[in-house]
Amino acid sequence: MSEDNSGSGYVTGGEYNRDSNYITDRITADGSSGWPVEAGRYRLVAARACPWANRSIIVRRLLGLEKVLSMGLTGPTHDERSWTFDLDPGGRDPVLGYERLQEAFLARFPDYDRGITVPAIVDVPTKAVVTNDFAQITLDFSTEWTAFHRDGAPDLYPERLRAEMDEVMQRIYTEVNNGVYRCGFAGSQEAYDAAYERLFTALDRLEERLTAQRYLMGGSITEADVRLFTTLARFDAVYHGHFKCNRQKLTEFPALWAYARDLFQTPGFGDTIDFPQIKEHYYVVHADINPTQIIPMGPDTSVWLTPHGRESLGGRPFGDGTPPGPVVEGEEVPADHGPGGIGHR
Template identity: 75%
Template sequence: MSDSGEFKRDTEYIPDRITKDARKPEHGPVEGELWPVEPGRYRLVAAKACPWANRSIIVRNLLGLEDVISMGLCGPTHDERSWTFDLDPGGRDPVLGYERLQEAYLKRFPDYSRGITVPAVVDIESGGVVTNDYPWITHDFFFEWRDHHRPDAPDLWPDDLREEMEDVMERIYHEVNNGVYRCGFASSQEAYEEAYDRLFAALDWLEDRLSERRYLMGPQITEADVRLFTTLARFDAVYHGHFKCNRNKLTEMPALWGYARDLFQTPGFGDTIDFFQIKKHYYVVHKNINPTGIVPKGPDTSVWLTPHGRDGL
């Protein structure tokens, strides 16, 4: 948190990458170690409650990597120490044997003192965390694990759109993905209102963009859509009220709402969304915002299955 009350996200993640033959990648950080692509070696640890982890679940599904990279899911609530595997029998991940994700971090870095975040990729044999750098986890699922994609996997990073797509994703990250948190965790009126204005300016830009095209980059789904979707899926259920992002609801923005439903009804997207877990995470874990821990009963989630009318764009 800055002196002005602005929320500052800690973006210092474990910079290791998993690449084909542990090669140096063409894009992104190489400050950490390079690990080889190896089916069955790694376990993705995620949580359906978390939007950043939700991305990795969706991309893994879209690319057909379910039989290549196993997945463990943490429950929606956690304490200051770590996410836990309380959804599994006995409260332990059946592959790693851990009760807490923290154990994988400490297995590799005994003095690890930063946040224990999801998603994280864990080396099954050693039990140690490999990386928690979520933007590069999904990027590398596409570029480095290509030999293991299903035959009809979507091209999430079209070469001819990459430069524009990265600009779009950069704005979405700062103003929308992180923008809702900048609203919710602001500790001054000025910081909150500045974040609020930036968020809705970006949503208006997206509303205009999506009124003329089915997906963010045109007629096909890309990584940019995955990144925006996980925030939109949580907007009315959490961010509108809990984070005070209340100029309007998602359901009141015709293009964005139709777009969000279009993705929700696409295999690999909506089946990763658990509204109960999402609400429980935010309203129970954020005690400074919601000290009672009461989880709202609404909104009605059946509206996500109503016709979206986007097929013709």
């Protein structure tokens, strides 16, 4: 079955299961992992279309790691082999020289036969992949790359909250991030029905939680918010129709919708979202779900810029820190791909 290649999956008994067999190497401050944190040594390969990769783009920007960790972006679609660098001149990543991400995996593991997934971090000197463990990558940005954080970088993984955060993030992953896929790739009516109920039960609980507090962990943004946001940003554009998650739209959840807009309008979040790429990826790559590969015209994404009113709940988005500065030159989402631009289709 085709998947979004940001974690391949399989269906057993009609139920979708995500293959979580990643390369779990870590890049660490003390180098004990064999991969020491070094400025300029590594390249983050991501895709704006992919929710799992979108997390790494957001966290890298919030922490100000752009100058020490370069980023390569693939196009929104891929073939059976790999994500490809078709957005770059000549269709090759300008730093790695590769046409497809698969080459970095094969440079390290010549017999690699698992999913070629984003995000991935590549060692530039050897042009070989280091890790594609998306959940650990962003946590390590917060905890291992501290020497290179910008002045005013927020604490996205506060030690005093980690035990509770880990539980919250695990539920978000199983019930929401992966829950939409469980609906979309269900292989039987029974599996779909169960997945649908499970997803909306989780969203109802999040709606309740976010009615009384501005962010998932209280008054400031944490990694938990990043992880929920990338699914919410895709909900009405893709998951509601394409994945049949259609009990209601995100815009019909009062607290969740206001929360999502609050984050979207916060520097580091909405400025990483490319709605045309998101829609092209899902509706074209998942040909088993959408055989015609027709990309919907809607929804109108200008609604993401409407007032959200969440300031009334108080809090400071970046805690004791400050917002990130402007998007680094060359990493901007095209102006007509954002909310209200002609690219929202």
